[in-house]
Amino acid sequence: MCPSEVSEIEHTIWRPYTDQGVMVFGIGSEDSQSALLNFRNSFGLTYPILYDGNGQVHAQYSLQSAFPTAAYPQDWIVGPDGRIVYANNGFEPDEMRFVIEQFMGRE
Amino acid sequence: MARGAPVEKDPLVTSTLHNSTPRHPLISGVFLAAGVLMGCTTTNPCADGWARDSAGNCVRFEEPVDSSEDSGNPADTEQPNDSDSTTGDPCTPPEEGPEDPLTDLGFYDNLVESNTMIEFIDVAIDSDRQILWGVGQGGLMAFDISDEQAPALESLTPQDGYGRYHHVYPFPSSDSGGGLVYTTHRSHGLTVFDATESSRPQELSRTIEANLEGMVQVGDSLYVAGRNGVLHRFDISNRTAPTRKNSLSGLGIPQNLSGSVEALYVADQEQGLVVVDPSNPEEPRVVERHAIGSVTSVSHNKDWVVAGGSAGISLFSRTDPLALEAETTMDLGTIVSDVVVDGDLVWAVTLERVVAISLTEAHRPMPFASRSTPYWAMTVDAKSGTAWVGDWGALRGYQADKSVSSPDVDVQVSEILVSESGEDLLFSVANRGNEALWIEAYSADDERVTLEIQEMEVPRQGSVPVNLTFSGGELDTRICILTSDPDQPVSEVRVHTGGVTHPDIGKMAPDFTLLDVDGNSYTLSDFRGQPVVLSYFATW
Numbered sequence: 001m002c003p004s005e006v007s008e009i010e011h012t013i014w015r016p017y018t019d020q021g022v023m024v025f026g027i028g029s030e031d032s033q034s035a036l037l038n039f040r041n042s043f044g045l046t047y048p049i050l051y052d053g054n055g056q057v058h059a060q061y062s063l064q065s066a067f068p069t070a071a072y073p074q075d076w077i078v079g080p081d082g083r084i085v086y087a088n089n090g091f092e093p094d095e096m097r098f099v100i101e102q103f104m105g106r107e
Numbered sequence: 108m109a110r111g112a113p114v115e116k117d118p119l120v121t122s123t124l125h126n127s128t129p130r131h132p133l134i135s136g137v138f139l140a141a142g143v144l145m146g147c148t149t150t151n152p153c154a155d156g157w158a159r160d161s162a163g164n165c166v167r168f169e170e171p172v173d174s175s176e177d178s179g180n181p182a183d184t185e186q187p188n189d190s191d192s193t194t195g196d197p198c199t200p201p202e203e204g205p206e207d208p209l210t211d212l213g214f215y216d217n218l219v220e221s222n223t224m225i226e227f228i229d230v231a232i233d234s235d236r237q238i239l240w241g242v243g244q245g246g247l248m249a250f251d252i253s254d255e256q257a258p259a260l261e262s263l264t265p266q267d268g269y270g271r272y273h274h275v276y277p278f279p280s281s282d283s284g285g286g287l288v289y290t291t292h293r294s295h296g297l298t299v300f301d302a303t304e305s306s307r308p309q310e311l312s313r314t315i316e317a318n319l320e321g322m323v324q325v326g327d328s329l330y331v332a333g334r335n336g337v338l339h340r341f342d343i344s345n346r347t348a349p350t351r352k353n354s355l356s357g358l359g360i361p362q363n364l365s366g367s368v369e370a371l372y373v374a375d376q377e378q379g380l381v382v383v384d385p386s387n388p389e390e391p392r393v394v395e396r397h398a399i400g401s402v403t404s405v406s407h408n409k410d411w412v413v414a415g416g417s418a419g420i421s422l423f424s425r426t427d428p429l430a431l432e433a434e435t436t437m438d439l440g441t442i443v444s445d446v447v448v449d450g451d452l453v454w455a456v457t458l459e460r461v462v463a464i465s466l467t468e469a470h471r472p473m474p475f476a477s478r479s480t481p482y483w484a485m486t487v488d489a490k491s492g493t494a495w496v497g498d499w500g501a502l503r504g505y506q507a508d509k510s511v512s513s514p515d516v517d518v519q520v521s522e523i524l525v526s527e528s529g530e531d532l533l534f535s536v537a538n539r540g541n542e543a544l545w546i547e548a549y550s551a552d553d554e555r556v557t558l559e560i561q562e563m564e565v566p567r568q569g570s571v572p573v574n575l576t577f578s579g580g581e582l583d584t585r586i587c588i589l590t591s592d593p594d595q596p597v598s599e600v601r602v603h604t605g606g607v608t609h610p611d612i613g614k615m616a617p618d619f620t621l622l623d624v625d626g627n628s629y630t631l632s633d634f635r636g637q638p639v640v641l642s643y644f645a646t647w
Contacts, residue, residue: 060617
């Protein structure tokens with residue numbers, strides 16, 4: 001469910017970890033720019049919402065082939081070295097926090 | 108007390124573990140609640156009645172007096188692994204056990220097989236006609252549920268354009284609108300279908316109102332939640348041609364509502380549970396706001412209002428319908444997606460589970476039955492003890508029997524990532540039920556992994572920690588924990604190094620530069636040196 005997912009990213013990932021150096025991007029490629037803007041505003045999201053209008057980034061991340069469905073959300077975590085460390089086609093905020101915490105612990 | 112009869116083999120759970128292919132290896136488990144404890148190296152003694160075996164696992168050396176039935180358990184004689192407890196292989200559910208208060212009825216997931224995701228957002232039971240109406244990605248769906256063991260798709264009416272119907276309301280046959288079905292949509296607005304023939308619903312009209320969500324009928328008024336902070340009132344004295352009359356503004360993000368002529372209860376993602384007095388339909392007014400976090404759904408009966416959301420399940424006494432009294436809140440461990448009151452039962456779905464709660468002792472409501480769902484459970488409707496749950500891929504029926512009490516234990520982790528240099532960490536086995544439960548056995552397939560559980564008894568509404576020690580190297584193994592929970596006796600946890608099993612893991616992330624909705628430019632590689640979360644989403 002999108003509403004609770006983006007709220008949960010906002011409140012349990014972006015806000016608690018942004019001071020510790022974690023960056024969060026929301027990326028939309030299936031909605032218009034204005035729809036994304038309205039969505040951002042109505043949910044009070046404070047992390048950047050990127051507009052991937054031609055689906056270029058979406059394609060780069062090879063989601064169609066990597067995941068059995070093109071369903072949303074798709075969450076990825078890129079490590080400090082620029083490598084993909086986590087990819088999930090199901091929303092698992094606790095797992096994402098777990099992965100993020102691993103970086104916190106090693107720094 | 109330690110263990111009742113041996114635990115029943117639960118067909119749903121075993122199929123989840125062994126037969127089905129989850130959409131993603133991570134999605135089948137319950138939520139990850141592991142906290143890493145660095146440098147914890149103490150070796151603790153086993154609990155009373157247990158001893159450490161050569162592999163370092165605690166095993167029971169003293170059988171409880173009522174366990175004579177166990178001798179017939181084939182797992183006992185096989186003894187596949189020395190590290191297993193004497194009560195059997197923790198990875199294999201025992202043969203028999205207490206009755207399960209939740210019975211699985213039929214399910215429908217053929218749309219998934221044909222590669223069209225259903226993705227239910229709302230379901231509503233049309234009990235007069237034994238039809239279940241559902242809306243979601245696919246459009247408006249009608250299922251014949253006269254045979255509870257075999258729900259059948261009668262019709263699928265796709266919606267045009269982007270987005271999805273979000274809520275559905277079939278009029279009862281006693282109403283002059285009997286045979287009609289309303290749907291709401293974030294851009295189509297309110298759509299009226301003539302669904303006299305459920306196999307062939309015909310669109311009659313639609314009003315273009317943006318951001319419409321849940322709705323409730325009160326006589327000739329239809330109140331509809333509008334995500335943009337308003338509660339709309341439509342005049343539906345002509346059921347086939349609703350017209351919007353007035354709106355109550357000042358709400359946050361209303362998502363759904365419940366109510367009657369006396370009071371409306373609005374589930375608001377920002378403001379919590381909002382109580383609205385509709386006695387003057389021309390000018391409904393807010394009389395109460397209960398700030399209980401983000402509320403996604405609400406339902407009520409004569410005595411109770413039940414709200415579901417980020418806080419779990421919140422129960423309010425409705426002695427005065429316009430002045431609710433908070434009774435209690437029950438944490439289900441994660442956000443509640445939908446909730447419905449069904450007599451003295453409450454059905455709730457989280458993304459991971461369907462839960463039935465008894466209201467008989469409303470000051471102390473207890474989940475008495477629960478089941479994990481393989482896909483995300485989004486929505487539930489229930490009548491007379493039978494619930495239909497719509498998830499991402501399927502419609503599933505459940506029947507609850509309150510006379511059977513059930514424990515409810517969860518191993519709160521499905522997958523653990525460990526470092527190749529070795530690691531000590533803790534996770535927990537939690538008991539959300541009302542009876543003490545026992546950890547019957549546990550094992551690790553790989554000798555480099557040792558488990559320590561000091562307390563085998565998991566107190567009601569409590570949890571016990573499990574200490575996992577990994578000596579290092581490359582690892583991809585599983586641990587199994589067998590408990591006395593009839594719903595899910597066996598919990599498997601994958602323990603591995605090297606990150607999640609996705610083909611792109613470990614590859615360099617493709618770089619990109621994109622503008623955000625405010626026009627600022629962001630380049631991924633500028634954030635080298637810090638972890639970056641990329642959350643692809645769609646607003647529908």
